[in-house]
Amino acid sequence: MRTPEEISQHLLDAARKAGAEAADAIVLDESSVSVEVRSGALEAAERSEGTDLGLRVFLGQRQAIVSSSDSRSETLTAMAERAVAMAREAPEDPFTGLANEAQLIRDWDIQALELCDPAPEPTAEDLLNDALAAESAALTVDGVTQVSDAAAAYGTHRVHLAATNGFSGGYERSSRSTSCVAISGQGTGMERDYDGDSRTFQSDLRNPDQIGRTAGERAVAQVGARKPATGVYPVLFDERISSSLIGHLLGASNGISIARGSSWLSDCLGQQVLPEHLSLIEDPHRRRMSGSRPFDAEGLPTQRRAIIENGVLTGWTLDLSSARKLKMASTGNATRGVSGPPSPSNWNLSLTQGERSRAELLRDMGTGLLVTSMIGSTINPNTGDYSRGASGFWIENGEITHPVNECTIAGNLRDMLLRIIPANDARPYLSRVVPSLLIEGMTLAGN
Known part of the structure; x- marks a missing residue:
């Protein structure tokens, strides 16, 4: 398993070898897990992981972009060759091009931004409990007839950007969310409203009981x-x-x-x-x-x-x-x-x-x-x-x-x-x- 930085550098090397005069590469590595509940039971659970790659090459003022979700070496080589061939046929754009070296950021303190929660990833059971708590709280509101959706999710997102002008940098971020959609009334008189919260750090997330209760109160107020x-x-x-x-x-x-x-x-x-x-x-x-x-x-x-x-x-x-x-x-x-x-x-x-x-x-x-x-x-x-x-x-x-x-x-x-x-x-x-x-x-x- 290669890191996003290693993949991006491999793409740049392949682009140079294929004949690109300049290039940049972006690698996105993402994972997420989410659950939805309905009527006190699990409705859906989903987990996804994937890596997406993008390569932009330049021939003079012509550019072309290719993308893939396959990071094998032979795929990276094929991407570079395809991008260079496309750039040869592309129209000129007098405004395209990479930043010059003097414009690039020199150093940064990624830790100071606190973009990624160091706490352990929540389990599917943790997310399920949050979604169930939000649904239950909404249903306790007098006038709420049903909850159409209560969900909780967690995800991480890593990005790395590299270019032939010398720039190379990346960071990771996390997100944790809970949401609830409540319905009030009957038949043609039904109304719905919602509440939700999404935070970088799990400890900052609002209580699921509060989220569900607020969604219910908002729905009832619309009757x-x-x-x-x-x-x-x-x-x-x-x-x-x-x-x-x-x-x-x-x-x-x-x-x-x-x-x-x-x-x-x-x-x-x-x-x-x-x-x-x-x-x-x-x-x-x-x-x-x-x-x-x-x-x-x-x-x-x-x-x-x-x-x-x-x-x-x-x-x-x-x-x-x-x-x-x-x-x-x-x-x-x-x-x-x-x-x-x-x-x-x-x-x-x-x-x-x-x-x-x-x-x-x-x-x-x-x-x-x-x-x-x-x-x-x-x-x-x-x-x-x-x-x-x-x-x-x-x-x-x-x-x-x-x-x-x-x-x-x-x-x-x-x-x-x-x-x-x-x-x-x-x-x-x-x-x-x-x-x-x-x-x-x-x-x-x-x-």
Whole structure:
């Protein structure tokens, strides 16, 4: 059994021998175990292990990528020969290529990030007990008629990246999760909701009883939902789903969208896009976070940066290719799998929290909608026009009166984001730390 580092170096050697002028290789070694229960009994159990390989070769400004799940020596040689043959027929890309030596990370302290739990891997029985506990807790909630799914899982993920420019590095991360989906009501009046938690360290995971109970309480709270009135109202995006708004902003500030000219933020660099007291910080060095890493998929050091500072958009999210297209420097945000080239993506994020609680925002909004779940979306990437299906709770005189569903909320993201009012309820242990967000004057389509 060879290590991911040994496999990646073998791929590079094979690429050079096949005639590649430059190359990089990525090796992903993953294992996972999961269980699902239903009605107090084991419903499904699954364990998987596998190694996936990706090789990218360059001939001048032509590149080609091949992938495999077979790490035998003869397969690595065949991959390299195939990739070089493909590169000879590929069109030229003036923006492709490896990082130069001066751009590469020199050293890093992987232990400081605590990406992998040193505790023993949980047994299948441990996972089964967690799933059963979550299901049982949900069923104790008055009004819950069944649990459609309760599950627990554990996994490890090793990655190693090597390139002919001299970079070679890797790390391992772990994850442990528990989830529960509860159903309330009968027949056409059935409603469902969920709760779950996923952590790097098992000791940080929330209690399965709490997860199941919360899922049950959320499902029961949805009973009797009806359509709200059509009109213009304030909308409070619950902390569970508020990060989706920030996700739309991140998508619009992604270097690929900017380079293509297909972003509603294209002309907003250096301009105010959030209220002036809010900042959006990216920090890939937070401990025990799924979005943490010392270097990106091109061997560049990751860095803490203010994507938005005091409401002003400071820059785009870039990998090497998109940076070259825009005549800028990479922000160290490249990600990649084994079958495609790098592309820019974001790491851990946090939005400035407000001074008021969610309850205080509800009280002050008067009449409007608290959104706890969203389905579907129609987002115009060029204009930022926004429309999504939503469900949640109706607010009258600052208090929740009844659940609502089958409605649509609409607006324009550029205008919406400039009006957001944050609560102070963000969960600090998530990779995206975003509180509940109130936006006044949104169009609501219901009855």
